[in-house]
Amino acid sequence: MRRYLLWSVAFHAVFLFVGAVIAPLRGLSGPSHTMQVVSVGLVDFAEPGRVKGGPAAKPAAPAPAEDELIPKNPAVKEELADVKAPEKPKKDDDKDKKTEKPKTADKPAKKDTARAGGPALAAIDTGGVVGSLTEGGGGGDIWGVETGANVNPYHRQGFAAIRSNWRNPSFGRERRVCVVKFVVKRSGEITDIELEQKSGSDLFDRAALRAVQVTGSWPAFPNHWEEDEQIIHLEFEYRP
């Protein structure tokens, strides 16, 4: 029996060794999938425009301080002309954007009174880019980033990346619109993701936030851009 025990130990050791060392090297263990752990709060929002439950404090880590919850809003150099998402050719009447759109680069944004039931912005941005992702239901629209003719290809590409990570949970007859605001650093890093406007469906809001979070980063800014960061307002829309 002792001899067989030794055999068995050797067998297990080889098995573990192959699994732990060789298989990953040779790619035998199938796709080495990176587990993306994304924080998605399952609860309502503690304060307007803030996702609660994001910070998953490990027991050791202190709870996030209050000031961490207030989004940083460094002054942004306004260089980008405001991009208005134009009406789609097919559906034009039902698409009234409730998003606040900075009208021009150097005008401070007004509080949009048309924002029905939406939370007040935690901070008023002084500018930014507005994009919008729409899913058309019955209209035969395909997913697409609505872009004005003058939208920069950089943003188009970035929106497309987010769009590819968006799993829209909505269906049915209700139109859903939410706006996610985030900051893109010069390096392309996406930070300060916030829900700017709720859609009325937590699920929809979370899916939108998650789409941005999963995207994680955009390409770095083109060299000739001078600003250090940009504030992006991205509208997610589901159209029945």
Added chain:
Amino acid sequence: MGLSSIPGIPTPAIIGGSIWDILAGSSGFSLLILSVLLVLSIVSWAVIFLKWRSFKRVTADSARFRLLFRKGRRLSDRMTALSALQHMPHWRVIDAGYAEAVAFTEQNRGVRSGDAAGFDLTPEQKKAVSDTLERVAQEEIGRLEEWTIFLATTANASPFLGLLGTCWGIMNSFMGIGATGSASLVVVAPGIAEALIATVVGLAAAIPAVIAYNWCVRRLRVISDDLSNLSLEFLTELTRENVRETSELSRSL
């Protein structure tokens, strides 16, 4: 694409999560469970190897044994031929019966008989030989059965151990949710992944044990049938060579 860039979200505990990374990252109680399961698995595989070898030897030679047993004219010749297969349980059964029969014969005749003159047994003595055959066969089966019960234990206990580890891990995850007030995947996912590993390992230990145990049980039944058939054959031969019975037969004719 790590998400640690998003403020307020800690770097996830598991990145590049292959099963081995999770194993490496597991801790405390689940590690204990995993070690116990590993030990169970190691021992059960050792038993599998052991049983496989021993049963294989027995089944490989049993046909040859039967052939040799039926070959000679007299039991004594057969025993001589069979002594080449002394490692077989069959041999030990037959040998015990034969020795008993020879001992009874000598006792009845009061001399050393050699093996020329057949046997000289009363019915009671024949019964005793038959009992001996049965007893030794049981002993041999017992010897072959040794350790197989461990396979059954592993097969039954491992999934439960794994389940225990899993429940523990999930319990911890939910405690984590409670403590942080956050149901984010960051809190839940590592715990649950780690928890499920225990079940995976438990099943990995149990499944070969189940298969091997069933195989062993089947083999044992075959061998046991083999032995009892052989005992019966031996008794028949004994009767054929028994002087008393043949003389009684000739007298009654």
